[in-house]
Amino acid sequence: MxxxxxxxxxxxxxxxxxxxxxxxxxxxxxxxxxxxxxxxxxxxxxxxxxxxxxxxxxxxxxxxxxxxxxxxxxxxxxGPHIERELLLVKVNAAGNAREEVKRLAEIFRGRIIDVTDKNYTVELTGDGEKLDAFIEALRPSGIVEVVRSGVSGIARGDRSLRVEKTSARATATQD
Amino acid sequence: MELSGADILIRCLQDEGVEYIFGYPGGAALHIYDALYRQDKVKHILVRHEQGAAHAADGYARSTGKAGVALVTSGPGVTNTVTGIATAYMDSSPLVVISGQVPSQLIGQDAFQECDAVGITRPCVKHNFLVKDVKDIAITIKKAFYIATTGRPGPVLVDIPKDITAHKAEYAYPKTISMRSYNPVTKGHPGQIKKAVELILSAKRPMIYTGGGIIWAEAAEELTDFVRLLGYPCTNTLMGLGGYPATDPLFVGMLGMHGTYEANMGTHQSDVLIAIGARFDDRVTGELSKFCPHARIVHVDIDPSSIAKNVPVEVPIVGSAKAVLQELTKAIKATKKKPDAAALKSWWAQINEWRALNCLAYDRKTELIKPQYVLEKLYELTKGQAYVTSDVGQHQMWAAQFYKFDKPRHWINSGGLGTMGFGLPSAMGVQLAHPNKTVACVTGEASIQMCIQELSTCKQYDLPIKIINLNNRYMGMVRQWQEFFYDKRYSHSYMDALPDFERLAEAYGHVGMKIEKPGDVEGALKEALKLKDRLVFMDFITDQAENVFPMIPAGKGHNEIIMSPFLAAAPINRELA
Structure with missing residues (x-):
């Protein structure tokens, strides 16, 4: 699991x-x-x-x-939680692929953050499955490079992982 | 007034109450050695190899309960301690190892005698530190002792670059320390105590199985009260020997691979197993799928990760063995329910039937010296009062079987890591901590050679250790496995060209003895024990073919035990329940 x-x-x-x-x-x-x-x-x-x-x-x-x-x-x-991962993908954007990649990025709510004659670099956040699906969709266009951040996560609602602000790393006492 | 980092470090050790440090100087540690030279409160013991320093500090720790301290230089100095640190880690022994490091600006430059001490030791320490500022030395040393000696104890390494030991700062040693990320528990959860008491008192065939946690928690007295209150049988692990008096009738001996028949059968057939300060090691459980098929288990341990690691547990209790035993005893006394006397009576009848087999029997009618006989005599002549250290192998198992430890901290051996070479240097630490007590190092001709250079340290500090060398010219335990499981193909377990140990001991300035006949064993031991101020190296030439029995082969269950061929009657083996 x-x-x-x-x-x-x-x-x-x-x-x-x-x-x-x-x-x-x-x-x-x-x-x-x-x-x-x-x-x-x-x-x-x-x-x-x-x-x-x-x-x-x-x-x-x-x-x-x-x-x-x-x-x-x-x-x-x-418990209930939210997980997100960041994907940066550089993909071929020459010829027919140029419009197709832009369209796919819009469908997945990604953002094109860098453009050259040949390539787009797209930024996308989401859970792992969404990122996987985007990568699969881009594959026919020709993926140049994939960067994934690994998962970040946070609990939903009042459940939280925190340490009291006041707590010092170590407290020493002298005589 | 500002002090140098080296002076601050030594002041910390003084203020921590350190009596001895075991060490070996070298370039990166020279400022520290200079500070040592200018004081006389902390005594430095110069070993002959850094592995010896770690083991000696470990022997000191195990026999006193206080942290043992080692001081070494960078590079090979610290890598040589790794075996000793790993040994201490496996057996939860509190060490503070201080290592010199190359100057800060050279770290990462592949400098002379540089190694990543913190990286190399990371997997075998409870925690480690690299000190980056002279102002951090005092608090780091305080943390090191605090972490090493509290909770489940363990080794802590403090790596200090040379320039930091030269820089200056004001000195103030913290009196107490608390850390937000480290809060070891002590008391058991009251709800769990209640559940445990119910289960314990419902037992028909109980077994109390305790380990090194009893020793480290100073809980021997509490365990004795607990066991006697219930009248249940008690077995100890190799690390737990001395936690319950071995001469007490409720004690059924050690359990595990070379444990007694009654301890192993009793554990196997138990319906309630009460594990305290023990970690269900593979040498104890044998094949897990065959371990305790009928038992409901209570497990008390200070380390939550030891609980339910290997074996599912019905009532886990996280806490110190001492506190939890007190709570359990109190709760049992307070409840109206009593142990099931009738069930207990028939359970003890069964245990005594197993016990009557006398599973440790060996051939006494022989011209050869039997190692078991030497240990029986050692036990008799020292009246069971000696501190006994051992190396690793057959002699270790025989010492555990034949020397009956009634008190904790008297049996010092490398149980977890199984480090050959541990016996002699650890005996140095024990002897320094207990200068007027008999310290015997039970070893073999293979193990002793792994740290034999420490004979020189023993001479320098007049440590009158009694070395019992059970010399069978084989790596005996390896030979035994090859006999049983490799069709007697004795691959590289025979050591040719052994030194003449008697003369070797004499060359180091000690008394050497060579004993070749059973009739000379007692006389030699008596003579050696009389030489109160001398190290005596007794080289007993023993039966080469002797094996350790009983034996549960790896991968087998407790009921699949191999027994000695010298038993008076055939073993009884039927499933209860």
Whole structure:
């Protein structure tokens, strides 16, 4: 089963490799992974798509929680959520393809963001299936290059993954 | 007043109460070594190889419960500790390893003795740090000790570039630390405790199975109270020996691949299995699909990821073994329900029938020295009071079977990683922590050679370790597997051209002995134990063909155990339930 795990990580050098290393060391799958700092510069948010049985997913979340740099974690697929992925695709736009690609981009609500005599570059966001469908539709025109961001996700409604603003990374006391 | 990073580091160690650090100097660590030279609170033990430093710190940690500290230089200094760090990681031992790193501006330049210490150790540490600012040294060291010693303990590495140890800053060591991303639980969930008590008291054929978690949580006393309150049988894992007194009648011995018949059959046939501070390792469970077919399982562990990792669990309890045992004992005392006395009586009758087979029997009528006999004598002559370290292989299993540990922290061995070479250096750490106690290192001629250079360290610091070398001229456990499972094709398990260990020990300045006849075993051990201030290397020339029994072959169930050919009666094997 496909699962999306979102986590807040200490924004430290090496935190990402601890997560990636855990997956390779224990033989878990990573389908996609995306990470960037949050509004709190001490925290990064990482969204990871993985597959596995319920037992494996339970182990994955426990092992992730065990990493010292993981502050909080949420399995988005446990409840209603929104997932989005960004696609940038450079596609042949010479001859007949020029009109066809423009039409397809409009149908999928993509945007042409760069134009040359030969090529268009199209930007599209959506869930994975939509992006897959767009890529399939473009294929006859001649795809030059595909870039996908990996999934970002957020829970619907009041469910949220956050750390109290006031919480310091580490609090030390002196005598 | 501002101090250099190196002085700050040493002050941190002093303020942390560190007695000993085990280390080896080198370029990137020289500022730190200079700071060590200018003080005398923290004593430095100079090992002969950095692997020895990590194992010695580990032995210190396992025998005291305090963090063991190692100090090494960059590059090969730190890579040599990796085996020791991985050993500590597998057995949840709290180490703080401090490594010098090349100066900050050279990191990534392939500098002399540079390696990515944080990257290399990442998969085998609880956590690690690269210190980038002298102002971060004190808080990083505080965090390192805090992380290493709390929750499920483990090794932490702190990598410090040379320039950082020269930079200056004000020194202040934090008294306490809390981290938003690390909050180990201690107490068990009350609802789960209640469920566990119900299940525990409903048992007809219970088994209490405990591991190293009892030792690390200092929960031996609580476990003893709990077991005696219930009157249930108790088995320990290899790492858990000493967690429950081995001479107590409720103790059924170690379980697992080389566990006793009664422990393995009792576990296999149990209807309620109470696992505390143990992790259902493959050497304990054997083939998972055949493990405990009738049991409903309660599992107490401080590490949530240990629970339901290998075996489905009915009542999981996350918490420290000590706190949870206290809560369980209290709840059992408070409830009106009592253990099922009638069921327990017939269960004990069955266990005693298994026990009567005497599964550890071996051939006593022989001209050859039997390794088991040496260990029985060691147990007798030390009155069960010695600290025993071991290496890895047959001798380790015999020590676990024949030395009856009544107290925790006296049995020190590499159970998880199975590191040959662990025995001697870990014994150094144990002996330094317990200077007036007998420390025996049970080893074999193959394992001892993996860290034999530490005999020199033992001489420098007058460590009177008693080395029991069970010398069968084979890598015995490899030989045993080749005999059983490879049709006696002894591929590279025989070691030709062994050194004369007696003379080798003498060359290092120690007392060497060679013992070749069973009749000389007791006398040699007595003489060695009398030499209170000397290291004695006893080279016992033992039966080459001796095997460890019982044995559950890999991939088999607990009821498919191979028994010693010297049993008085045939094993009894019928499914209950």
């Amino acid at each position: 496909r699962h999306i795990i979102a986590m807040l990580l200490e924004n430290e050098a090496g935190a990402l490799s601890r997560v990636a290393g855990l997956f390779s060391a224990r033989g878990y799958n990573i389908e996609s992974l995306s990470v960037a700092p949050t509004e709190d510069p001490t925290l990064s948010r990482l969204t990871l798509v993985t597959t596995g049985s319920d037992e494996i997913i339970e182990q994955i979340t426990k092992q992730l929680n065990k990493l010292i740099d993981v502050v909080r974690l949420m399995e988005l697929t446990d």
